[in-house]
Amino acid sequence: MEWLNLDDSVNALSLLGLVAIVVLTVAIVGKYIKQIKDEKAEGELAGYDWDGIDEFKNDLPVGWAAMYTILIVWGLWYWFVGYPLNAYSQIGEWNEEVKEYQAKYESKWANADKQTLIDMGQSIFLVQCAPCHGETAEGMGGKAANLITWGKEDHIEKVVAQGAQGMGFMSPMPPMMTDSDGAKKAAAYIMANFSPRGETKYPNLVSEGKAVYENVCAACHGIDGNGVEMVGPSLVDLTGEVLKYGKKDSIGYMPPFKDRFTDVQEKALGEYIYSLR
């Protein structure tokens, strides 16, 4: 019999419960039937007489009296302290849920390795960024920035040469280099030293690029590439800067995504975007 498989602990326990219910029912009902049959009223009478009916002297049991008093005290506490302080609110539950989740999230991924971050970045990208940049990140044929090339060496070189705008700093970045060699050198230095990529196609240009960078770029982006408040974005965390300030240029407008991601998520997005080739 499939349904009576006593190896299954749930079935066995149910059966045991069933037996227990039957035994208890029989025993209790039997006890009371016996009591109805045999018991005689006894005890000290109060001595009243209401149309032939008297009353036993029964004091309030101590347990009941204690419970009654405790309940009154608890009721007062609950009305005036307990409930007002612990009243349910949907927003309160949301706050707690988010706080707990964030704490768990931060501790779980605090030391995530690079590949984990890239995978995490991709899943965030598919939800939050893909509607404009496309699932493949190539910008849907010019509707948004192509993130496969964005922030990489050729793009940096182009920006150094042609300038950039739209992140809301005091002035747009002017075209810096008339000769393409200077742009190439600066890009090599930026890629090798500041970019999360940490590698350049032209390692031999890095030392020359350092001089170009310090002469031309450092005024706005800082000697250490960390940017200058209100003047130029950090080159170390360019993805974070775009998320913070948004960007508006000839392609279109990207709104800032400030405070939408945790630090780990932002780092993951950066890792993903820099991993694109």
Next chain:
Amino acid sequence: MFSWLEKNPFFFTVAFLVPFSIAGLVEIVPEFAQASRPTEGLKPYSMLETAGRQVYIKDSCNACHSQLVRPFKSETDRYGMYSLSGEYAYDRPFLWGSKRTGPDLHRVGDYRTTDWHENHMWDPESVVPGSIMPAYKHMFSNSVDIDTAYAEAYTQKVVFGMPYDTPNGVALGSYEEAKALIYDEAKAIVADMKNQDVKDALARGEIKEIVALIAYLNSLSNERRVAQ
């Protein structure tokens, strides 16, 4: 008196409901009135946004899109901050919607832009592969109804006391002033658009529905809700 009530079920019901509603009136109504007040710094809809809201209603966007972010982490992660009842104080009628065939739009102005909406309304699948939303190309050829938009905004101001024409607030003014304002707003939106027909139409003095709708969708953001 009571024997008469007992023989008249209708009046009995009324006499029963009056005392028994008092608890409800005392506990529910003040809380509700408090929660429905406009949130601090909430702005009324400008002329172009009002026109866009009418387009939104006319084309039944609310049949597939809600405007209510619930306080669940899964929703606030995707759409942004949960909605407050006071944010709907100037929505007449409110457009909460009851079905999400498409995503919620109550915070859409925070993460979508004019050019994205332009691509999306013309051909949704060009930006969201697999989208089942129909294209709304007619919005690029139909013009907005400025008179009705003004009538609505004016009614909101005069009848419902919406705070138009306050210092640093949203201006409405006379019909002529409102008409000038709506063209200024439209110019700012169209400057970010790429469709040449819409640009040409504005140069001729016609504001296409898409422009108003984009203005409305962009206004569904914190910029409208938070005092600047």
